[in-house]
Amino acid sequence: MRIVLDAMGSDNYPTPDVAGAVLAAREWGDDIIILVGREDAIRQELAKHDTASLKLEIVHAPEVIEMDDEPAWAARVKKNSSMHVGMSLVRDGQADAYVTAGNTGGVLAVATLHTLRRIRGVKRPAQTAILPLPAGRVVALDIGANADCRPEYLLQFAQMGDIYARAVLGCSSPRIALLSNGEEPGKGSTLVKEASKLLADSGLNFIGNVEPKEAIAGQADVVVTDGFTGNVFIKTLEATAKMLTGLIRDEIKASPLTAVGGLLAKPAFGRVARRVNPSEVGGGPLLGINGVVIVGHGRSDAYAIKNAIGQARKAVEGGVVNAIRDGLPPQQDDEESA
Amino acid sequence: MRIVLDAMGSDNYPTPDVAGAVLAAREWGDDIIILVGREDAIRQELAKHDTASLKLEIVHAPEVIEMDDEPAWAARVKKNSSMHVGMSLVRDGQADAYVTAGNTGGVLAVATLHTLRRIRGVKRPAQTAILPLPAGRVVALDIGANADCRPEYLLQFAQMGDIYARAVLGCSSPRIALLSNGEEPGKGSTLVKEASKLLADSGLNFIGNVEPKEAIAGQADVVVTDGFTGNVFIKTLEATAKMLTGLIRDEIKASPLTAVGGLLAKPAFGRVARRVNPSEVGGGPLLGINGVVIVGHGRSDAYAIKNAIGQARKAVEGGVVNAIRDGLPPQQDDEESA
Numbered sequence: 001m002r003i004v005l006d007a008m009g010s011d012n013y014p015t016p017d018v019a020g021a022v023l024a025a026r027e028w029g030d031d032i033i034i035l036v037g038r039e040d041a042i043r044q045e046l047a048k049h050d051t052a053s054l055k056l057e058i059v060h061a062p063e064v065i066e067m068d069d070e071p072a073w074a075a076r077v078k079k080n081s082s083m084h085v086g087m088s089l090v091r092d093g094q095a096d097a098y099v100t101a102g103n104t105g106g107v108l109a110v111a112t113l114h115t116l117r118r119i120r121g122v123k124r125p126a127q128t129a130i131l132p133l134p135a136g137r138v139v140a141l142d143i144g145a146n147a148d149c150r151p152e153y154l155l156q157f158a159q160m161g162d163i164y165a166r167a168v169l170g171c172s173s174p175r176i177a178l179l180s181n182g183e184e185p186g187k188g189s190t191l192v193k194e195a196s197k198l199l200a201d202s203g204l205n206f207i208g209n210v211e212p213k214e215a216i217a218g219q220a221d222v223v224v225t226d227g228f229t230g231n232v233f234i235k236t237l238e239a240t241a242k243m244l245t246g247l248i249r250d251e252i253k254a255s256p257l258t259a260v261g262g263l264l265a266k267p268a269f270g271r272v273a274r275r276v277n278p279s280e281v282g283g284g285p286l287l288g289i290n291g292v293v294i295v296g297h298g299r300s301d302a303y304a305i306k307n308a309i310g311q312a313r314k315a316v317e318g319g320v321v322n323a324i325r326d327g328l329p330p331q332q333d334d335e336e337s338a
Numbered sequence: 339m340r341i342v343l344d345a346m347g348s349d350n351y352p353t354p355d356v357a358g359a360v361l362a363a364r365e366w367g368d369d370i371i372i373l374v375g376r377e378d379a380i381r382q383e384l385a386k387h388d389t390a391s392l393k394l395e396i397v398h399a400p401e402v403i404e405m406d407d408e409p410a411w412a413a414r415v416k417k418n419s420s421m422h423v424g425m426s427l428v429r430d431g432q433a434d435a436y437v438t439a440g441n442t443g444g445v446l447a448v449a450t451l452h453t454l455r456r457i458r459g460v461k462r463p464a465q466t467a468i469l470p471l472p473a474g475r476v477v478a479l480d481i482g483a484n485a486d487c488r489p490e491y492l493l494q495f496a497q498m499g500d501i502y503a504r505a506v507l508g509c510s511s512p513r514i515a516l517l518s519n520g521e522e523p524g525k526g527s528t529l530v531k532e533a534s535k536l537l538a539d540s541g542l543n544f545i546g547n548v549e550p551k552e553a554i555a556g557q558a559d560v561v562v563t564d565g566f567t568g569n570v571f572i573k574t575l576e577a578t579a580k581m582l583t584g585l586i587r588d589e590i591k592a593s594p595l596t597a598v599g600g601l602l603a604k605p606a607f608g609r610v611a612r613r614v615n616p617s618e619v620g621g622g623p624l625l626g627i628n629g630v631v632i633v634g635h636g637r638s639d640a641y642a643i644k645n646a647i648g649q650a651r652k653a654v655e656g657g658v659v660n661a662i663r664d665g666l667p668p669q670q671d672d673e674e675s676a
Contacts, residue, residue, distance in 0.1 A: 133581070134585050144519060147519060147526060147530075148527050179570065181482060181485060181565070181570060181573070182569075188566070189485040189566040212573040212574040212577045212578075213576070213580075215577075216577045216581050217581070227519070228526070228527040228530075228567070231519035231520075232567055232570060232571055233574050235550040235551060236574040236575055236578070237578050238551070239549075239550045239554045239555075240550075240575050240579055241578055241582055243472065243555070243614075244578075244582055244583075245582070247610050247613065247614065248606065248607070251606035251607070251610050255605065257602055257605070258604075258605055261598075261599045261603030261606070262599065262603050262606070264595055264596060264599025264602065265590050265596045265600050265603055266599070267593065268586065268592065268599070268600070269586070271589045272582070272585050272586055275585065275589075276581075
């Protein structure tokens with residue numbers, strides 16, 4: 001397998017990105033990791049690692065889409081960015097997948113408007129998260145690609161999430177739910193109410209609406225929502241976990257006795273982190289485009305980058321892109337332009 | 339002060355409700371707590387407590403709006419519910435505030451359509467949460483009264499939240515923010531983008547859009563959002579905190595050494611709980627109606643109920659209802675019917 005890693009993706013590029021690529025090349029020795037970005041910067045980082053016998057390649061891309069770049073503008077103007085060059089390799093069959101921890105809006109714009117483009121029939125691609133929860137992995141989409149959605153988009157997100165959960169997570173009949181402010185069918189925004197009707201008639205294993213409580217308890221395999229709500233949902237999850245763990249750390253350190261207790265309990269905190277740490281997953285796929293694209297968190301460290309590459313491997317092995325091409329029900333409407 | 343407590347509110351009514359009223363009557367000995375609900379059930383609960391010298395009164399209401407009742411139906415049909423009777427006492431000047439841990443949709447319907455009604459000029463009342471966060475109290479609204487919102491509603495939520503934060507929390511110039519999926523002005527749903535323009539021209543201390551991370555870090559005093567997103571936001575906050583504390587407890591108990599550490603660290607966990615436990619706040623006001631109405635969590639225990647009564651006292655003392663009546667900018671549009 002040949003996997004492109006955007007070396008200029010994360011907040012602290014290229015250090016964690018290149019280090020993650022090295023970890024991945026070491027773990028999956030048969031695969032080739034193609035580092036895309038500024039060649040001199042990549043070589044400088046690679047020199048810090050023992051890369052003997054690792055299958056690492058470099059493809060130069062002179063421009064970088066930065067985190068604070070306006071996505072549509074950057075995608076249009078920075079045609080030689082690591083995103084353009086990297087996704088073009090996938091489009092042209094020279095690589096199997098593209099992985100980045102970069103500007104998510106930039107990824108979306110470069111993918112849909114300039115390189116891989118949407119799968120025929122897909123109204124809107126969806127950024128997908130694989131949430132690590134105590135009950136297991138939960139697929140959530142859309143978490144940010146589409147701030148304004150129509151009910152038909154949510155139906156397609158559900159269909160793509162269903163295909164992904166079957167192909168990659170091995171669910172035989174994924175439980176699909178709509179994220180809402182109440183479980184009763186009468187609850188929800190107009191969007192949720194209309195999408196709920198479409199899902200009930202979709203042939204999917206639609207279990208109805210769930211509140212965040214049920215979603216976090218893992219009562220559904222695929223949680224469907226618009227990109228605005230989904231983004232608030234996962235960012236609130238992350239921010240609450242960070243706030244609470246910081247508060248616990250501070251209060252444990254606040255007295256000598258509790259500090260000793262904290263030291264003794266440390267292995268338990270380690271086990272907690274391994275069960276719910278987003279770095280264990282690394283990234284989630286942008287579904288609905290002609291190629292495997294995995295987007296990780298800007299704050300990714302090397303371990304998270306390595307795991308994002310692992311997600312790309314799973315999506316390629318599961319044949320997710322072809323499964324969506326073949327599996328999406330035919331559209332009655334004409335395809336809209338993005 | 340005379341405060342009505344809905345004795346039939348919480349999931350386990352009337353036990354925690356009546357016990358909370360007893361705690362409140364003990365703490366604020368000058369105030370009168372009026373328990374509204376089924377008289378026999380209330381008397382039976384009161385018999386479990388030492389109520390000598392406490393200023394507790396009972397007003398009988400034969401019907402109960404249950405948690406799973408459809409709100410608009412129940413508000414129309416159960417005219418003798420504890421909600422109708424309780425809020426009518428406030429409307430008729432026989433009490434200063436109404437407190438309930440009951441069906442929030444029911445409270446909204448009984449308040450706006452059948453008893454207290456909206457303050458003139460208020461387009462939509464907003465259910466408000468006072469979030470206990472490490473950085474302090476943060477006002478969030480709407481958290482569930484209006485699943486579908488227009489930009490003008492969000493502007494009014496901001497104005498009401500500003501008035502509340504001044505009157506009750508003592509903020510001299512509350513920092514107002516819109517909850518969004520990104521801080522940049524270009525980010526957000528169409529609703530957020532349009533509301534953002536209205537807020538920028540409002541004369542309020544509008545600091546822009548915040549992500550959940552900034553909201554949870556207390557970077558704004560008032561976080562404004564539509565009722566669907568706001569509901570998902572606070573429920574995700576609650577559910578994540580519950581998931582994480584449960585996971586930490588389980589992992590600490592999983593080995594003898596970490597269990598000892600957990601015992602030693604216990605006071606720290608107690609301090610954490612006191613800093614971020616919603617029961618410390620008890621409930622939040624339904625803003626925009628002609629009277630103080632505080633809505634608490636269905637899972638409230640006696641302590642939370644007592645603190646919800648405390649919130650009612652603060653809202654009455656702060657003169658929130660009159661401040662909204664006097665402080666809302668005149669409306670150019672005609673008042674819409676709810």
